[in-house]
Amino acid sequence: MMLEPAEHAAIERAISEIKVVPARTVMVEAGETLRHSALIIDGLMGRTISDRDGLRQFVGLHLPGDFVDLHSYALSQLEHDIASVTHARVAIVPHDRMHALVTDTVLARKLWFSTLLDAAMHRAWLFRLGRLDAMGRVAHFLCETNARLRAVGLSDGRRFALDLTQNDLAEICGVTSIHMNRILRQLREEGLCIVRSSHVEILRPDWLAARGQFDAAYLYLDPDAA
Amino acid sequence: MMLEPAEHAAIERAISEIKVVPARTVMVEAGETLRHSALIIDGLMGRTISDRDGLRQFVGLHLPGDFVDLHSYALSQLEHDIASVTHARVAIVPHDRMHALVTDTVLARKLWFSTLLDAAMHRAWLFRLGRLDAMGRVAHFLCETNARLRAVGLSDGRRFALDLTQNDLAEICGVTSIHMNRILRQLREEGLCIVRSSHVEILRPDWLAARGQFDAAYLYLDPDAA
């Protein structure tokens, strides 16, 4: 989020506790009244909406460093669940301490900005689900995740650790897990990329980006990232 | 947005001009550097992302009263287009005048809140595209639009004017216009609702909501709306 050291320190001071969340646990349920937001220290967390049969659609995936539910500060309740994917640790920032933070209008704008980035990512996901076929969706998601992880030093641009099951990927891309399995095999057979549980290797980044019609503009990353 | 009269007046004073946008015109192109935001006075506008063949995916639809690209204030450029659907009039608010507005921290929070509502709607759209079949998507969209129009007095809960072609609906729901046509016929034949260009009549609001698994919570509307 490109915070000044002083801002970073201010946020750190606002942390009331560190919470450990086991893998595959719902941390926040839709409709719950919230009095704090959470910042991911490590692990993966997802924002999910369930249909009437309990089948989930991921509407966002959060990496270490992300403010996972800053939205709840202003909304006070969320219309989706927040669940861990892997084992995770989060820093809890009570909303009443947040009030103090946002009196700094510069920091307030940065926090606002970060929620706007979430919205921009939502829109990219809408494009993905609305206009791409299953393989395109997977390609797009992998490119996005590669870019995001690279921005925080967790990918070298081709390989990165990613602890998602094929079922998780299916819930992200809006397809069945069986179909996801076939798509991953195809990607492997066509030499585009290799996706294993916990690890991704992109063999042809440019081809994959073309297949997923991926353009990183919506991530608003530093242009000079490695 | 539940503004106080004084806040409303402040925003009105910030308007620099009223712009007329003909139907089906791109007002803002992705990547453009923006120095102002727009508030819809009348007409429909959409936020769209095009694929490489120029096929569009709507990632949002804006009604009169909506701040259509408040996001651009903080982002300074957008990663999607903003285009009119019908003929429209918008009020232009220059970003430098916005700076003055957001020194009022209460108003700043309300503007922030309104962008968070956009994000919440994006998430509902993600659910729609990711988990619902074509008929469910249409049902969900119609319920949403009915609820939003009702909130601003433009629907009685069953009938409302809506100037969208079947192709627009298709671009919103992520299906082909041919398939959209078939879905609308089915909805008509099953007695759920009648969609004509420019007019929608919902015959069984509860059935339609069930078919689209629609729950208005994400709109954060006043509970006591008519």
Added chain:
DNA sequence: CGATCGATTGATTTTTGTCAAAGACGGTGG
């Protein structure tokens, strides 16, 4: 070692997209 969870595969059905062509409708210019 059995149990469980995730990955994998084949056969089949359902949904949706594609191609091609008409029909309806309003607006425009002759």
Added chain:
DNA sequence: CCACCGTCTTTGACAAAAATCAATCGATCG
């Protein structure tokens, strides 16, 4: 006033994509 035109809607036949059903396989864990 009417013929023409473009846009939107409608329909049918067919192809492609994805879902569903039913197993099997493999690894990990108590």
